[in-house]
Amino acid sequence: MKVLLTGATGYIGSAVTEHLAAAGHHVVALTRSADPQPGRAWHAQLVGDTADPASLAGAVTPEIEAVIHLAPPSGDADVDTAxxxxxxxxxxxxxxxxxxxxxxxxxxxxxDAREVGEQAPTNPIDIVGYRPRIEQRVLAEVAEGVRAVVVRPGIVYGRGGGIPAILVDRARSQGMPEYYGEQDVRWPTVHVDDLAELFVAAIERAEAGTVWHGVGDSAVPVRDLARAAGRAAGVLAAPRAIPVDQAAHVFGPLFADALALDQSVSGAAARATLGWRPDRPGPVAELVSGSYRPVEVFGAPDGPQTDAEVAAIRRLVAEVEHAQQNELVDRFLGVFRQEDPVWTTAHGERLSGFEDIATFTRKVLPGAAAESTAVYDVERVLFLRPDIAAVNLRQQPVRHDGTRIADRPEGRPLYILAKDHGTWRIAAAQNTVAIA
Ligand SMILES: NC(=O)c1ccc[n+]([C@@H]2O[C@H](COP(=O)([O-])OP(=O)(O)OC[C@H]3O[C@@H](n4cnc5c(N)ncnc54)[C@H](OP(=O)(O)O)[C@@H]3O)[C@@H](O)[C@H]2O)c1
Incomplete structure (x- = not known):
């Protein structure tokens, strides 16, 4: 289809552009600026401003087969209706x-409702007080022979952006992760690429007059997001709850209220009816070891193939961390290559071969996390060959609540990984104590 897309330069619109193009659609981007944007998968670019509805006249030509409207409303009812x-x-x-x-x-x-579906009545908070009226105005177009559809995204994350990036920035600037309002606040969330796929499904298959919740995880505790945002910012500390009236000084009262909003929202209908499959990593994993914590990569071209390999390497390191934190001997051994692996500990003990590593692990891992454990972050990946990588890590000692143990030194492990039969494993590993 030829699809007119407003908001095409934005956070969500960038992902929607890519997924529409990948599904074989032609994106006609409506942008405020006439400047060409090289690298965008746009078929054509039109200039228009939703603050000036007259500038949109003629944008929807007879060749346009679908419209996705992502540009935010102005809040002025007359303008938004126009x-x-x-x-x-x-x-x-x-x-x-x-x-x-x-x-x-x-x-x-x-x-207290477990998960709210699309049939629930609207009860907007002030920052979006005008939006249900716009939804109704859109759905009224069904009577005029338009296949009008509403998508309601949750808090969008991924690609290092969206509201979670604000949590990361704040953790970095304040030296302490924070969240807003009550400590049990939950946010419905969605990965930006999963959401983009929902927009594709909506133009392809949603029936007229339908409303869809674009929600992958229905209720993620914001405290967990804040802790993960701290990790992304390199701040291993307990998250601090900021009262809404204080948050209002930073974000303004309307946005502060929104950040403190507790919601549990179901995205089940889109899965069941549109066949939507939101399967990207959840927001905590994405913050801890995904796009919010970029890795330096060498020896491989930029692009989705390298991104996928780096993501797989990060999953391997997350498995090391998980197995160590939970004292899971078999899973820890599963990260090593079977053929002649070598592991030199931070104390300089060299374990040569799988049996040596297994014997040592069985001896030291049970009970090792009784008082404290460690987190591992990938900092640099050098692809020596497409299937061989040298990976620099940062290892930090933490308590069970994820807070840094200040008087214990960090480690700087180096892993040599090999990819056999599609799976990255540790061929050689060496840790070095970092004496600051
Ligand atoms: N991000 C979330 O978590 C989330 C959650 C639920 C709903 N939403 C909604 O999803 C929509 C897109 O959000 P986003 O996060 O992608 O926002 P964003 O990154 O701020 O992008 C906004 C897009 O709209 C365009 N735009 C802004 N004002 C415009 C105007 N007057 N005329 C034409 N285009 C205009 C911007 O173009 P320029 O390049 O010209 O600035 C940009 O392409 C919004 O309606 C937002 O309320 C977002």
């Missing part, structure tokens, strides 16, 4: 899809 009319009127009588982007904040606090 924007919907400018984009939807040319589709009348065609049965073509018009997908409007709202958000889960229109549901308000969800209280």
């Amino acid at each position: 924007v919907i009319e400018a984009l939807a009127t040319p589709l009348r009588g065609t049965g073509r899809p018009f997908v409007y982007t709202s958000g889960v904040w229109v549901l308000g606090a969800t209280g």
